[in-house]
Amino acid sequence: MMRIQDLFGIELPIIQAPMAGVQNSALAIAVSNAGGLGSLPCAMLSAEALRSELETLQAQTQRPFNLNFFCHQPPTPDASKAVAWQSLFATYYAQWGIDPTQVPRGPARMPFNQEMAALVCEYQPAVVSFHFGLPAPELLNMVRNCGAKIVSSATTVAEALWLEAQGVDAIIAQGLEAGGHRGMFLSQDISTQVGTFALLPQIVQAVKVPVIAAGGIADAAGVRAALALGAAGVQVGTAYLLCPEATTSAVHRAALQSSHARVTALTNVFSGRPARGIVNRLMQELGPMNTLAPAFPQATAASAPLRLAAERAGLGDFSPLWAGQNVSGCQEISAAALTQELAG
Template sequence: MGNKHFKALLGTELPIIQAPMAGVQDSKLAIAVAKVGGLGSIPCGMLSKAQIIDEIKAFRAATNAPLNLNFFCHQLPPFDPKAQAHWHEALIPYFDELGIEVDLGQGGASRMPFNHAIADEIAPYKPEVISFHFGLPDTELLARVKSWGSKVIASATTLAEAEYLTARGVDGIIAQGIEAGGHRGMFLSEDLNTQLEMASLLIQIAKGVDLPVIAAGGIGDSHAARAAMDQGACAVQVGSAYLLCDEANTSSLHRVAIEHAAKADVSRAHGAGDRTALTNIFSGRPARGIVNRAMTELGSMNPRAPAFPYATNLMAQLRKASEALGRSDFSPLWCGANITACRKISAAEMTLALMESAPHDNKYE
């Protein structure tokens, strides 16, 4: 379908989705983007049902623009005490250094997959768009979402995943390149060798499926947005570029890390991307963030890390103690490879800047 029909899919004036970013944003960022014509997104994977409804109400009170609610669709494995203890062995020196007692309990399962109980709560609000990460809910639950009239889009990191999603009735595909910040949406394979840069992935998916495709990963300016649409995307999804915006909830430590990493990238002959890496140590699934002490010393991809989301438990304890000392040694500093795209401006300014050379002319309608 190439670069057609973004308005039919998203209901927006601009072909841009503000990527849902759990932990660093709430409805404020979504509202700011929506008010200038983009699709605002609320990340729901770490929120309680009551918190999700509060965010929806805040958005609806501020604007009548379309809203995207994003959910995880991972399979929640049983908690494994042995795996947790094995992971603790690798982290003992850090607990000792920080002088804190360890809690080996089941914490970290706050990232819950989408389910009927959540659907019960959000059904009355009929969100215009629902996006899924890590695959899709079961057939019955997916049909229930579509019965609301909601458009369903989902992340694919390979052509095989895009074909899987297409066969199950999604309305659009988010082609998530390896440059993207935060968690990889991969769900058919755990092999990182399958992961492609956005441009290559976009071309494969745009040619391989007959659905609108949204480009995600490394897009931080209007030139990248235009290039993606010229390669077949109907719209772009942008996340990391908003991390320094006024309406983002990015912590001060995270903001400092981004600014330092951006300066380091500008001074490197290799170009952007050298300061980020994929890591599983903070959650148990591969996600891209700024390299910090934990990633350097433990290794970005550590086989000891418990399955998602249970790796979060112990790292969260180290994070809390370290951040209390003003350090981000154990913080997940999620950010895409294009760090220099992050700018200290309003989200409205960022959204409009992203579209400067990609007007919503007939080519994109």
């Protein structure tokens, strides 16, 4: 099987996971310049903001980098569900002096669209990766015709086979241990989700394209184990969260360095989709999975002002403290040093 070094034109079999909300181009630049594949999360960026980040990327690295986009279908707004969901937060709003009528309801994450595809073609990144499946065929063909390698996440063998049938260049096998949002897209049944080292060999056996292991890999030993099971490379996210190049908040950094980081759970209370984070007050009291949560990303708005207020007070009670099940690799060292260390 082809190594990702050969597929992407990089030196090390390490991809830095795109992590919306805790990084910008600085982390991607550091990893790419160290010989790995740096990634920029684009789902929360406007076209103007993405162009600015792309200018910075091209100015500060000559190495390949990855742009990551979400491919969810924007849900039809449901006013009654939004009211029912927001009502669950009434006590919290009262505690923090927030007027519930002033809570915005706009979506915080946009799916890949024509405007973003045009930017991809203008800047021609080496790799474009997708989460929650793939965009519409015409958008996918635009990206492919502009020369980018196409990658997406699979959380089951069925998803991997579907992605291969759509012509992706590589598949990320996202195990249950992974922090942040599950990439699941053929089913929303979390009972279908399995661990990295159970999922990886099954996907490797099922498909012909290179497979990248993700989830719970935090050190060089984990990288070696994934490669031994047939991975063409690995994607690592959580381990980078304490690097100075990450924009991880103070409360998030503190949580990662505390005993609380030993307990993570899948939750939908922050966004409406299952995502893994360190268990905090909101997850304990409203979740971790709540059937009233509006569809992704419409659940986000209700907790946003609480998060802002609590973080100002030094509390992460309402913050999505995304982290995988293995925080042992989190180090306050440069992203370049961590990338080299992971590669052994």
